[in-house]
Amino acid sequence: MRLLDMDVGLSMGRREPTRTSVRAAAISATEILVQRAALDLDIAPEEFDALAPNIMVTATGERLPYLQLSDALPNGSGFCRHLLGDSTIPVSVLIKSILDETNEWPRREFAVEAHRRSCGSSCYRCLQRYNNRNFHGLLDWRLGLAYLRAIADPSYEAGFDGDYGCFEVSDWVASAMDLAEQTKTFIPGNTVAHAKGRPDIPTFSLDNSRGRWGVVVHPLWDARKLFDRVGLDRTHIAIDSFELARRPLHVLQRARAAVR
Numbered sequence: 001m002r003l004l005d006m007d008v009g010l011s012m013g014r015r016e017p018t019r020t021s022v023r024a025a026a027i028s029a030t031e032i033l034v035q036r037a038a039l040d041l042d043i044a045p046e047e048f049d050a051l052a053p054n055i056m057v058t059a060t061g062e063r064l065p066y067l068q069l070s071d072a073l074p075n076g077s078g079f080c081r082h083l084l085g086d087s088t089i090p091v092s093v094l095i096k097s098i099l100d101e102t103n104e105w106p107r108r109e110f111a112v113e114a115h116r117r118s119c120g121s122s123c124y125r126c127l128q129r130y131n132n133r134n135f136h137g138l139l140d141w142r143l144g145l146a147y148l149r150a151i152a153d154p155s156y157e158a159g160f161d162g163d164y165g166c167f168e169v170s171d172w173v174a175s176a177m178d179l180a181e182q183t184k185t186f187i188p189g190n191t192v193a194h195a196k197g198r199p200d201i202p203t204f205s206l207d208n209s210r211g212r213w214g215v216v217v218h219p220l221w222d223a224r225k226l227f228d229r230v231g232l233d234r235t236h237i238a239i240d241s242f243e244l245a246r247r248p249l250h251v252l253q254r255a256r257a258a259v260r
């Protein structure tokens with residue numbers, strides 16, 4: 001899983017577009033945590049600051065992702081204290097509930113059929129609020145949940161292994177197929193297919209000659225590993241579904257330039 005592949009700590013101009021999706025996932029995960037913690041503590045989410053996700057290096061040199069939230073007041077209103085391990089709402093319990101309790105927020109709201117069908121990334125019914133308006137373009141509830149689950153469960157693969165049983169990836173194949181189909185609008189005469197032996201992974205030709213292919217992948221997948229496993233050669237390039245949905249023209253242009 002690409003949990004660390006974030007373009008953290010760089011100025012906007014130097015950010016690598018292919019790594020934005022992982023940062024978006026981590027930002028969305030933080031936002032879900034903030035909103036759920038606020039709900040449980042019966043306070044406004046504005047009492048917390050959702051800080052930028054980052055990467056921490058442990059004493060043994062291991063790199064780990066970390067999500068940060070803090071009290072919004074400079075002298076600390078103390079709300080974050082309630083999330084520590086020995087408190088009433090330890091963050092590990094919170095994450096477990098966020099991921100799997102269907103009657104609690106966020107699952108009970110995100111899962112409402114009308115919302116699920118209409119909300120491809122985020123909206124005012126789920127993660128968007130006025131105070132996080134600068135990040136609306138990066139918020140994605142499915143990605144946020146996937147990031148949290150990957151942190152909580154090291155065996156989770158977000159569909160990489162073909163298992164889409166978890167709530168947040170259960171409609172990924174359908175939306176990836178849609179995205180692949182939509183490339184026909186931008187690439188006249190192109191062909192939509194799927195990876196050999198993996199009907200769940202859509203591919204599409206980058207022109208009308210069928211010599212170069214885009215492969216739609218989940219943003220948290222390790223594309224290199226996938227290409228090895230499925231046997232995709234250098235005529236293929238991974239394009240993550242978050243970027244493809246967000247900036248199709250830009251992404252397709254980049255893909256064409258990369259595969260020659």
Ligand SMILES: [Zn+2]
Pocket residue numbers: 115119121122123124125126127
């Ligand atoms: Zn929504």
